[in-house]
Structures are given as structure tokens and as C-alpha cells.
Amino acid sequence: MRVCFLVTSLAHVSGINRVISLVGNALVDRYDIYIVATEQIDPDTDQAFALDPRIHVLSAASLKIQPSFIDRCRRFLSRQIQTKLFHEPSFLLLPGSLSRRSRFSMIHYFKEMNFDVIVGVHTLQSIRLAQIRKQIPSRCIGWQHSVYPSLFQNPHRNFWKQEKFFKEYITQLDDFIVLNDQDKEMMDQAFSISSKVIANPLSFSSKEKADPKNQTFIAVGSLMYVKGFDRLIDAFALFHKKHKEWTCHILGEGRQRAKLEQQIQDHGLQDFIFLEGNQKDVQSYYRQASVFLLPSRWEGLPMVALEAMEMGLPMIAFDILATKGLIEDGVNGKVVCASKGVAGYAQAMDQLASSLDLRIHMHKQALQKAKQYEMERILPQWIALLENKEQETES
Structure with missing residues (x-):
């Protein structure tokens, strides 16, 4: 054929x-x-x-x-x-x-x-x-x-x-x-x-998984308005007031790099939020994280979310259609109502950062969920x- x-x-x-x-x-x-x-x-x-x-x-x-x-x-x-x-x-x-x-x-x-x-x-x-x-x-x-x-x-x-x-x-x-x-x-x-x-x-399978004990967020995607990284930075600024030890790495390139860099500087977060650009070895960044952030305004079925689950990363996302069936709130991640905005997103980040037991539970559930996309x-x-x-x- x-x-x-x-x-x-x-x-x-x-x-x-x-x-x-x-x-x-x-x-x-x-x-x-x-x-x-x-x-x-x-x-x-x-x-x-x-x-x-x-x-x-x-x-x-x-x-x-x-x-x-x-x-x-x-x-x-x-x-x-x-x-x-x-x-x-x-x-x-x-x-x-x-x-x-x-x-x-x-x-x-x-x-x-x-x-x-x-x-x-x-x-x-x-x-x-x-x-x-x-x-x-x-x-x-x-x-x-x-x-x-x-x-x-x-x-x-x-x-x-x-x-x-x-x-x-x-x-x-x-x-x-x-x-x-x-x-x-x-x-x-x-x-x-x-x-x-x-x-x-799924784009890959990995024997090595992320460690829930890590105190690192990761986000992956083009630096575009639709991906919502501006919302992520504002949410992290609120989150950072309580959790000084956590960092966030954003992988990807795009038209909004300069704007996002300025936003990070305005919040004084240059030592905590890192724009890593495009990376060939994305899996190594996944392994160093413990939570995946998906702040997108809309998506289809994001490949990066599937990859994150394969690495055992619980996700935090807004309640867009793409998260339906992908993230079960409180099981393999947190789904934030859009009306709660960045404050609600920061609260979800706080919940996972404050509980290693919760991250371990969601880590196991994420690995189980990933099997559906093999x-x-x-x-x-x-x-x-x-x-x-x-x-x-x-x-």
C-alpha cells in the first residue's frame, strides 16, 4: 500500500x-x-x-x-x-x-x-x-x-x-x-x-526516570504566547516567596525570548528561572526535574507532556481541552481552573513542592498513564x- x-x-x-x-x-x-x-x-x-x-x-x-x-x-x-x-x-x-x-x-x-x-x-x-x-x-x-x-x-x-x-x-x-x-x-x-x-x-522510552526528591520544575515548548510561559514566570514569582530553593528550567526557542528574559529580570529571578534554548538531550533535563509545568493557553495533545509522563513527572496545567483524559487532578498532576489564574497555578506548585509523598504518588501514576501512549x-x-x-x- x-x-x-x-x-x-x-x-x-x-x-x-x-x-x-x-x-x-x-x-x-x-x-x-x-x-x-x-x-x-x-x-x-x-x-x-x-x-x-x-x-x-x-x-x-x-x-x-x-x-x-x-x-x-x-x-x-x-x-x-x-x-x-x-x-x-x-x-x-x-x-x-x-x-x-x-x-x-x-x-x-x-x-x-x-x-x-x-x-x-x-x-x-x-x-x-x-x-x-x-x-x-x-x-x-x-x-x-x-x-x-x-x-x-x-x-x-x-x-x-x-x-x-x-x-x-x-x-x-x-x-x-x-x-x-x-x-x-x-x-x-x-x-x-x-x-x-x-x-x-510517545517519542521515546527511558529506563532512567526523574527523581521526585529533585527540587526543580521543567517546562518545554516554543517561546510563544500560546505556550503561556509568561504566566509560568508570574506564577513562579508568587511561588518563590515561600520556596527559595526551587528552580525552573524552560527549554525551547521562539519570538518571545526577549520579552520573557525581561519579565524574569523584572521579578529578580535570574538565578532561579533559566531559559535553556533548544536542547538535543531533553531527557537529561527531565531526569533532573521532579514536576513538569504546562501553562499553555491551548494545545492539541502535547508531545512534551507525554514525554514528561514517561519520565515519571507529575504535571501542573490549566484546564484546557488538551488536559482532558491526560491529567487526572490529584492523581498524576494538578489541573488549575483558568479563572484562578497565576495565583491558582502558584498554589498548585506550592502543593507539590511542599509534599514529597504527593510527588512520589503522582510520579508512580504518571508512569502508569504513559503506558497508554506507547x-x-x-x-x-x-x-x-x-x-x-x-x-x-x-x-
Whole structure:
């Protein structure tokens, strides 16, 4: 079976690209796997995460479906406006519809390649694929990596009139993948579809685990507004008044580095909160911590949270949809009501820091929870979906 994953770019260090590499590498033993990148000149050599050499990686340059000059101008304008209004650039002015030229190129290419299954990775590629579904013979699947609230209940958008495009096109797809049961319920109700739930898999397993006795917090993610590290710093400032011995290490890079550095200085926490940048050996940082902080404003199914559980780290997160089913409050972590803000988050940090017994209990529960996301459990769901075995996929 020839399976194609339609992506934007493989070059960025992101949770989506990490999942693509994990799933692709796992499936290549069984299928002929292709990855087509629509906005990358040389995806075969410029990859954020290692791919099995048996995977065929193709560039959009050969497809001639790169954004038109007008679309690139719209994207540039969108970034400028969104940065001014909403802290971070988005793609509010980027059209979701394919141009006539791009539509023709995609149809022609996918007919020639004759894939058995094409998976559109994330929002824009899923919608693009849906727009040509009736003109190509392949089974077409959308794979959503954001949850409903982050797509439709915040000022950011992937493209102009996003809800309209979902309602018009998403039903054209043969299947649509979401990350958890709660998101399935919301997507199905909003767009009259019957989506499938396939969680992200763990990216590694580790015999060495974190020590609950450590007095260190860790957070991992791009330094972006959506990740909420500004809230983490404010919460730590409150927490630090009582717990002078604890430190916090934030791994990742992004546009908000300078702003976060200034915020740390304003609180006088330069010796307690450390922006570590991107790190290759993330596991060593996990091992040195005892609690994982997830202050995000919204997420899909964060890979870093799965990694933290694999290392035995209890989590503290706000009550976003991504935490449903992932964190059980008081069992493997703490879920903070958004209305309680940074004060509530600081209180949760205090509860875990003040009780080694609680950290040990949550450490054990986190390790148990991580088993649900092992590749051995996720891979059969992908196989069932690709081979259209409905009962196995839904079980």
C-alpha cells in the first residue's frame, strides 16, 4: 500500500513534525511511505527529526503548488497585523481555498502518483486535500493536531473564514483524525462528521526516570504566547516567596525570548528561572526535574507532556481541552481552573513542592498513564484506519 502524508514543512522543530516522524517510521515496515512537503525546497535533507531512509520525501517545488505571489503577500500582511493585535503572528488573511493553478497541479500530481491513501497533516493540508477529494481516486484522511477551542474559539486562525471552509469541505474527506474523545465530540457536533480518535504516541522510552526528591520544575515548548510561559514566570514569582530553593528550567526557542528574559529580570529571578534554548538531550533535563509545568493557553495533545509522563513527572496545567483524559487532578498532576489564574497555578506548585509523598504518588501514576501512549498501542489504530478496518479503529 502506498501511503502519502501531505505536510507543510519538515524543517521546523515542532510537535507535529515529531509525530510525523514517529508514525512514518513505524509504518514504513508495512507500507510504502511518502511525505510531500508543500512549502519546502529541500525536505529530503532539511529535517528537524530523523526519518527512516526508506521513506520517500518529495518537495512541493516539483508539484508547483507553492503559494502564489499574492498569497505570499497576504501571508506577510497577516503576520504583521496579527503580531500587533494578538502577540503572535497567525494566518488570518491567508485564503483557505486553493488557486485554480494549485488545484490543477495537485489533482494532476496525485492522479499520477496513484497513492492508495493520502493523509493531510494538520488544518490547512486537511482542507486542501478535501477540496480535491472528488477529483482523485485515493482515500483521503484529515489529521488534526489542534483541538476545537484552539481552532474556533480564539482570535488566531489558520486561514480566512476557517469555519466556513470546515463546514463546506471537511465532509468530503473519507476520515478525519482527532486527538481525544472530548475533541471528537465537539468536532462531530459542529461539522456533522464521525471522526476517529488516535492519540499521539510517545517519542521515546527511558529506563532512567526523574527523581521526585529533585527540587526543580521543567517546562518545554516554543517561546510563544500560546505556550503561556509568561504566566509560568508570574506564577513562579508568587511561588518563590515561600520556596527559595526551587528552580525552573524552560527549554525551547521562539519570538518571545526577549520579552520573557525581561519579565524574569523584572521579578529578580535570574538565578532561579533559566531559559535553556533548544536542547538535543531533553531527557537529561527531565531526569533532573521532579514536576513538569504546562501553562499553555491551548494545545492539541502535547508531545512534551507525554514525554514528561514517561519520565515519571507529575504535571501542573490549566484546564484546557488538551488536559482532558491526560491529567487526572490529584492523581498524576494538578489541573488549575483558568479563572484562578497565576495565583491558582502558584498554589498548585506550592502543593507539590511542599509534599514529597504527593510527588512520589503522582510520579508512580504518571508512569502508569504513559503506558497508554506507547507506540505498540497506537500503531494498530493507524493500521486499522489505513486499511479501512472500521471496528478495529473504533475499539
